[in-house]
Amino acid sequence: MYIHGFMSAHHQNIRIAVDAVVFGYQKSKLYVLLIQQKFGSQNTYWALPGGLVQEDETLIEAVKRELKEETNVAVNYLEQLYTFGDDITRDPRNRVISVAYFALVDSSKLTLIANTDADHVSWVEIDKIPNLAFDHNEIVQMGLQRLKNKLTYQPIGFDLLPQKFLFSQLENLYMTIIGKEIDRRNFRKKMLSFGFITETEEFANKKTGRPAKLYTFNVSEYKRLEKEGIYFEIKLA
Amino acid sequence: MYIHGFMSAHHQNIRIAVDAVVFGYQKSKLYVLLIQQKFGSQNTYWALPGGLVQEDETLIEAVKRELKEETNVAVNYLEQLYTFGDDITRDPRNRVISVAYFALVDSSKLTLIANTDADHVSWVEIDKIPNLAFDHNEIVQMGLQRLKNKLTYQPIGFDLLPQKFLFSQLENLYMTIIGKEIDRRNFRKKMLSFGFITETEEFANKKTGRPAKLYTFNVSEYKRLEKEGIYFEIKLA
DNA sequence: TAAATTTGTGTAAAATAAACGCAAATATTA
DNA sequence: TAATATTTGCGTTTATTTTACACAAATTTA
Numbered sequence: 001m002y003i004h005g006f007m008s009a010h011h012q013n014i015r016i017a018v019d020a021v022v023f024g025y026q027k028s029k030l031y032v033l034l035i036q037q038k039f040g041s042q043n044t045y046w047a048l049p050g051g052l053v054q055e056d057e058t059l060i061e062a063v064k065r066e067l068k069e070e071t072n073v074a075v076n077y078l079e080q081l082y083t084f085g086d087d088i089t090r091d092p093r094n095r096v097i098s099v100a101y102f103a104l105v106d107s108s109k110l111t112l113i114a115n116t117d118a119d120h121v122s123w124v125e126i127d128k129i130p131n132l133a134f135d136h137n138e139i140v141q142m143g144l145q146r147l148k149n150k151l152t153y154q155p156i157g158f159d160l161l162p163q164k165f166l167f168s169q170l171e172n173l174y175m176t177i178i179g180k181e182i183d184r185r186n187f188r189k190k191m192l193s194f195g196f197i198t199e200t201e202e203f204a205n206k207k208t209g210r211p212a213k214l215y216t217f218n219v220s221e222y223k224r225l226e227k228e229g230i231y232f233e234i235k236l237a
Numbered sequence: 238m239y240i241h242g243f244m245s246a247h248h249q250n251i252r253i254a255v256d257a258v259v260f261g262y263q264k265s266k267l268y269v270l271l272i273q274q275k276f277g278s279q280n281t282y283w284a285l286p287g288g289l290v291q292e293d294e295t296l297i298e299a300v301k302r303e304l305k306e307e308t309n310v311a312v313n314y315l316e317q318l319y320t321f322g323d324d325i326t327r328d329p330r331n332r333v334i335s336v337a338y339f340a341l342v343d344s345s346k347l348t349l350i351a352n353t354d355a356d357h358v359s360w361v362e363i364d365k366i367p368n369l370a371f372d373h374n375e376i377v378q379m380g381l382q383r384l385k386n387k388l389t390y391q392p393i394g395f396d397l398l399p400q401k402f403l404f405s406q407l408e409n410l411y412m413t414i415i416g417k418e419i420d421r422r423n424f425r426k427k428m429l430s431f432g433f434i435t436e437t438e439e440f441a442n443k444k445t446g447r448p449a450k451l452y453t454f455n456v457s458e459y460k461r462l463e464k465e466g467i468y469f470e471i472k473l474a
Numbered sequence: 475t476a477a478a479t480t481t482g483t484g485t486a487a488a489a490t491a492a493a494c495g496c497a498a499a500t501a502t503t504a
Numbered sequence: 505t506a507a508t509a510t511t512t513g514c515g516t517t518t519a520t521t522t523t524a525c526a527c528a529a530a531t532t533t534a
Contacts, residue, residue, distance in 0.1 A: 012289055016251050016322075016334055052249055055332060058323040083320045083336050085253075086295040095292060097253055099320050099334075168480075185483075186523065209480025210530040235522080405511075422514075423492065446511025447499040472491080477534075482527105489522070495515090503508070 014085075014095045018062045019050030019136065021143030022075060022103040024110045025160040028176045029125055031110065032140055035070050036120040037133055046124070047133035048140070050098065063101045071121045075103040076159040082142055084135055100139045102146050104159040148178055152234050155196065158217035166204055166212050167191075180236045187234075194232060196222040251322075251332045255299045256287030256373065258380030259312060259340040261347045262397040265413045266362055268347065269377055272307050273357040274370055283361070284370035285377070287335065300338045308358045312340040313396040319379055321372055337376045339383050341396040385415055389471050392433065395454035403441055403449050404428075417473045424471075431469060433459040 022033035034046045049070045053062040060078065067073050078101055085097030110123055124130075129140060150156045157173050158165075167188055175182050191197055198221075202214045259270035271283045286307045290299040297315065304310050315338055322334030347360055361367075366377060387393045394410050395402075404425055412419050428434055435458075439451045 012252050013292060014253050014290065015249050016253060053251065053322075053334075055250060056325055058325060059320070059334070060323070080319060082317060083296070085290075085336075086297070088293055088295060097290075097296070097334075097336075099322075167482090183524075184481090185525085188482085190522090206480080206531085208478075208532055210482080212481055404513090420492070420494085421512090422494085425513080426515095427491085443500090443511080445501055445509080447513080449512055475534100477532100479532080480530090482529075484527095485525090487522105487524080489520105491518100491520070493516105493518075496513105498513075499511090501508100501510080504506085 013093065014097055016053045017050055017096050017098045018053055018059055018066065018101060019048040019098050019139060020063050020067055020075075020078075020101045020103050021048060021081065021140055022067070022071075022073060022105060023143070023147055023160065024105050024107065024123055025173055025176070026107045026110050028172050030177055031123040031125055032129060032143075033071055033073060033105075034122055034124050034129070034132070036122075039133075045133040046122075046130055048100075048136045049121075052096075053099075059099050060101070063103075067103075073105060073109055075105050077104040077156060078102070081139070081146060084139060087135060098134075098139075100142070102143050104147075104156065106160060107162055151177055152236065153232060155194075155217065155222060155232055164200060164202065164204075164214040164216055167215060168212065170215075174234065174236065178236050182236060190234060194222075194225070194230065196225060250330065251334055253290045254287055254333050254335045255290055255296055255303065255338060256285040256335050256376060257300050257304055257312075257315075257338045257340050258285060258318065258377055259304070259308075259310060259342060260380070260384055260397065261342050261344065261360055262410055262413070263344045263347050265409045267414055268360040268362055269366060269380075270308055270310060270342075271359055271361050271366070271369070273359075276370075282370040283359075283367055285337075285373045286358075287337075289333075290336075296336050297338070300340075304340075310342060310346055312342050314341040314393060315339070318376070318383060321376060324372060335371075335376075337379070339380050341384075341393065343397060344399055388414060389473070390469060392431075392454065392459060392469055401437060401439065401441075401451040401453055404452060405449065407452075411471065411473070415473050419473060427471065431459075431462070431467065433462060 020033075024031040024033065033049060035049050036044055037047045038044050049067055050063070051066045051070075053059060057065065059080070063078065064074075067075065081100040081102040083097060083099045085095070088095060126144065129137070131137065132140070147156075151174060157170060157177075160173060161169055168184075170191065171182055171184055171187055174187070196218045198216050198218045200214045200216055203211045204214055206212065257270075261268040261270065270286060272286050274282050274284045276282065286304055287300070288303045288307075290296060294302065296317070300315065301312075304312065318337040318339040320334060320336045322332075325332060363377075363381065366374070368374065369377070384393075388411060394407060394414075397410060398406055405421075407428065408419055408421055408424055411424070433455045435453050435455045437451045437453060440448045441451055443449065
């Protein structure tokens with residue numbers, strides 16, 4: 001019987017990488033962070049940020065490092081998504097297994113910071129994503145699915161919004177990402193009923209319509225309620 | 238900028254393994270499939286079945302192969318669980334990243350088949366699992382959490398039961414795994430309302446009580462309903 | 475000053491979930 | 505043989521949650 005993690009008969013030549021699907025949201029549009037990669041001297045592809053894992057770093061450290069190096073973006077939310085590694089036909093000498101991560105940033109980060117190689121980093125609208133390198137389109141799709149699902153059972157939408165937001169922004173975010181109509185009044189009632197959304201004294205300056213209060217997501221209160229066993233769920237017919 | 242998947246500066250010496258958390262259920266008890274491993278000449282540990290991925294096989298093929306080789310168990314349900322690889326302190330020269338899989342077998346498979354090295358393979362009750370090798374206790378916990386969660390939003394419990402089962406078995410399975418009381422009548426009503434459970438003409442032979450009909454999970458009907466967008470959910474107060 | 479726009483609140487009806495009781499069919503026991 | 509214990513199968517009532525829907529308030533623009 002083989003001894004797990006120790007010697008094996010023939011030397012294994014598989015490399016391990018991490019990739020990140022980073023979502024951003026602004027004005028009813030969902031974006032994914034992409035970088036441009038050159039293959040050889042001619043082919044250029046868009047791809048997800050990522051790269052090989054170094055021996056002395058954890059997987060999540062590797063993701064953060066690559067995001068920093070390649071895009072200079074720091075994320076608000078980060079979790080493992082899925083591990084892709086079934087493309088064994090491409091080149092067995094260079095097989096790469098990629099641990100994909102799922103990340104969210106708030107809308108203030110959608111303008112890329114100066115010291116980035118801005119020509120080669122870009123926020124791309126979700127439905128305008130071109131053919132990406134490797135299996136990255138598949139990874140994006142899985143990330144999108146994760147986002148849609150999580151939105152309904154975890155209060156994760158706040159990580160895509162400014163710290164202070166309008167209720168209408170939250171509504172639009174849900175409608176945009178899940179792609180369904182929501183009754184504004186029922187949505188508001190439900191969201192407020194959980195008790196982790198705090199109304200601030202501030203008003204947003206909008207051009208039109210009745211002045212609207214700004215709200216915040218009360219993280220510590222959410223954590224407290226979570227421990228008590230509250231059950232967050234937003235159903236969208 | 239580093240070119241993804243191609244050469245990197247220093248050679249990466251990380252190996253990739255797969256491990257499986259295989260759950261089985263029988264008579265209101267939940268079991269996990271474990272194997273015994275020797276480390277050197279003295280230390281023996283129980284561990285999850287698994288091993289290094291070969292270069293010419295997909296991850297899922299690797300899991301199935303290891304399960305076959307080490308335990309001779311074929312699973313009914315198999316999906317990726319999580320990738321563990323943050324223990325970089327143990328021995329950097331032998332860092333292993335493990336892609337853990339989550340699997341279910343029906344109760345007929347709980348008696349290990351003869352040609353297995355039965356002394357070194359065992360079904361262990363979930364709350365009698367000893368200290369396992371590596372981070373395998375953590376993997377089991379995550380598997381258990383996945384099982385609990387999935388049970389509520391995917392009709393996965395049937396993969397732990399015989400093809401023909403009693404309603405009381407299904408109830409007990411839910412109560413055992415989620416660890417909460419269920420109202421028998423409401424549970425039955427809810428389950429039947431989905432329309433993918435078929436009543437057979439057969440009766441189970443029990444020693445006591447009113448004779449009970451056997452039921453089956455109608456997979457094709459479930460798939461049809463799934464396409465139509467039905468929403469399976471079992472809530473347990 | 476009227477119109478357009480967006481916010482904020484409430485209520486009634488419908489659907490779903492929770493709580494609960496009892497008869498039926500068997501094996502076992504008195 | 506009759507009473508008892510055990511488990512199945514079904515139905516009803518009540519409480520809770522979700523859905524559908526209307527109007528007034530506060531601002532800017534025409």
